[in-house]
Amino acid sequence: MNIPAIKCGDCGTVHPRGVAVCPACGSEKIQEYEAKGEGEIHTYTVNCFVPAGKFKDRAPYVIAVVRTVENMFLTALVDTESPFNIKIGDKVRFRHYEDPLTPVFELAS
Amino acid sequence: MREVYIVGAHESVHGNRRDADLRKLIAEAAIPAIKDAGIDKREIQAIYLANYNANQFNNQNTLAALAATSLGLPHVPTVRFEAACASGGVAFRQAYIAIAAGIYDTVLVLGVEKMNVPLEEADADMQLQWAKSGVDYRYESGVGMNGATMFAMFAHRHMHEYGTTREMLAFSASKNKYHASLNPYAYKQREVSVEKILKSPIVATPFSTQEVSLITDGSAAVVLTTKDKALGLNKKMAVKVLGSGHGGGSFSVAFRDSHVTMRATVAAAKEAYSMANLKPEDIDVVECHDCFSFTELMNIEDLGFVEKGKGGWFAMDGHTRLGGKLPVNTSGGLCAKGHPIGCTGVGQIVEMTWQLQDRAEKRQVKNAKYALTHVLGGPGAISAVHILGRSDL
Numbered sequence: 425m426n427i428p429a430i431k432c433g434d435c436g437t438v439h440p441r442g443v444a445v446c447p448a449c450g451s452e453k454i455q456e457y458e459a460k461g462e463g464e465i466h467t468y469t470v471n472c473f474v475p476a477g478k479f480k481d482r483a484p485y486v487i488a489v490v491r492t493v494e495n496m497f498l499t500a501l502v503d504t505e506s507p508f509n510i511k512i513g514d515k516v517r518f519r520h521y522e523d524p525l526t527p528v529f530e531l532a533s
Numbered sequence: 534m535r536e537v538y539i540v541g542a543h544e545s546v547h548g549n550r551r552d553a554d555l556r557k558l559i560a561e562a563a564i565p566a567i568k569d570a571g572i573d574k575r576e577i578q579a580i581y582l583a584n585y586n587a588n589q590f591n592n593q594n595t596l597a598a599l600a601a602t603s604l605g606l607p608h609v610p611t612v613r614f615e616a617a618c619a620s621g622g623v624a625f626r627q628a629y630i631a632i633a634a635g636i637y638d639t640v641l642v643l644g645v646e647k648m649n650v651p652l653e654e655a656d657a658d659m660q661l662q663w664a665k666s667g668v669d670y671r672y673e674s675g676v677g678m679n680g681a682t683m684f685a686m687f688a689h690r691h692m693h694e695y696g697t698t699r700e701m702l703a704f705s706a707s708k709n710k711y712h713a714s715l716n717p718y719a720y721k722q723r724e725v726s727v728e729k730i731l732k733s734p735i736v737a738t739p740f741s742t743q744e745v746s747l748i749t750d751g752s753a754a755v756v757l758t759t760k761d762k763a764l765g766l767n768k769k770m771a772v773k774v775l776g777s778g779h780g781g782g783s784f785s786v787a788f789r790d791s792h793v794t795m796r797a798t799v800a801a802a803k804e805a806y807s808m809a810n811l812k813p814e815d816i817d818v819v820e821c822h823d824c825f826s827f828t829e830l831m832n833i834e835d836l837g838f839v840e841k842g843k844g845g846w847f848a849m850d851g852h853t854r855l856g857g858k859l860p861v862n863t864s865g866g867l868c869a870k871g872h873p874i875g876c877t878g879v880g881q882i883v884e885m886t887w888q889l890q891d892r893a894e895k896r897q898v899k900n901a902k903y904a905l906t907h908v909l910g911g912p913g914a915i916s917a918v919h920i921l922g923r924s925d926l
């Protein structure tokens with residue numbers, strides 16, 4: 425699955441859609457782009473303490489900074505049965521936006 | 534630029550202060566700070582107040598004006614500063630600038646936060662939402678991001694790149710619990726062993742419940758004034774503001790130039806050291822923003838006290854403990870003294886003022902001449918660093 429994104433016409437930065445200018449260089453020359461959904465876990469945490477709200481029943485669950493093959497960084501959920509086995513460098517692929525604010529990845533292997 | 538001095542400092546007891554509303558907290562810090570300064574409160578020309586989120590925690594906006602009125606100073610001009618967890622450091626800097634520029638002679642800087650509110654007023658979910666509204670709502674709130682998860686991700690990356698361990702984090706946290714055990718103003722005044730910290734339930738890996746900042750009610754106040762006025766009041770007890778720095782970093786946890794160093798801290802420190810004409814090795818005692826156990830290790834690297842990646846080893850060698858070569862967070866820091874968000878940066882200034890005045894009692898660092906304070910707001914988005922020195926040097 426591709427990820428709705430923008431690409432900067434000046435510096436080439438790819439970023440999830442929603443920004444008005446390029447967050448790396450400030451350029452206004454940004455165009456809509458379909459970013460590749462493959463990437464790896466750059467860093468992560470297993471969120472265990474969720475006393476209330478929509479993630480209460482999901483905990484413990486993985487929040488990660490994902491770095492895609494096009495060097496796009498985004499904060500996302502990584503859906504896995506074994507959250508405590510997650511590690512930096514694990515390959516992941518984009519599944520979908522579960523709601524407009526929540527991108528979800530899954531382990532690629 | 535005129536020289537600026539701290540002439541009065543005080544803070545409230547930190548904790549779950551069921552006995553104290555915003556007015557009481559404001560009075561508990563401000564009135565003793567003004568008395569400590571030895572001035573008439575009518576000499577205060579402006580009140581700069583740091584507060585993160587009274588509008589949601591307490592249904593109260595425009596808190597600086599409320600503070601002035603509740604202190605019997607309704608005609609004093611006021612402003613509230615919000616910079617997430619850096620609010621207190623930023624408010625202090627703005628007061629410093631106003632006096633240095635000659636706009637005012639005497640300013641009261643107040644930090645206050647009342648985070649523990651009765652649950653009939655707010656259910657637990659809303660309380661969490663308020664505490665974490667300092668993250669980018671559009672890009673990072675949807676995954677359940679909060680302070681713990683963002684700094685947990687920085688910690689894991691640091692562990693991956695430099696070999697920092699959970700034991701190092703716990704060791705540093707245990708050191709700060711010890712410091713808090715000596716501080717009558719701290720929320721949790723008891724020692725906690727490294728073993729207990731490691732065995733406590735996990736909040737967000739790698740942090741246990743003993744490694745996270747506390748939901749705290751508290752207040753702190755300092756009186757800032759000019760050199761002429763300070764030295765006329767009480768020469769020995771005045772503390773000089775030697776350097777002030779304010780740095781910026783990305784507001785995104787994901788999209789930033791580094792996940793192991795906070796550019797905002799590095800920039801703020803550079804500005805402050807340069808203004809003070811001092812180097813990291815000149816500093817005798819530090820209060821830095823240890824919102825989580827790991828954060829202190831990253832901070833002491835970013836502030837230039839130790840090479841990048843070596844913070845954990847520096848802590849394990851005992852250097853950051855009272856009696857070590859660079860005591861850090863003698864107050865107990867944010868995980869033990871507590872973290873009333875807007876108050877924290879002002880509270881750090883109070884602790885360092887007391888250290889430089891030889892008034893820190895059981896926590897006193899001998900012969901402390903130069904002190905440094907550091908706050909960090911959002912995901913390393915805002916930092917303020919101040920360097921203070923004894924006025925008799």
Ligand SMILES: [Zn+2]
Binds near residue numbers: 436449451
């Ligand atoms: Zn660009």
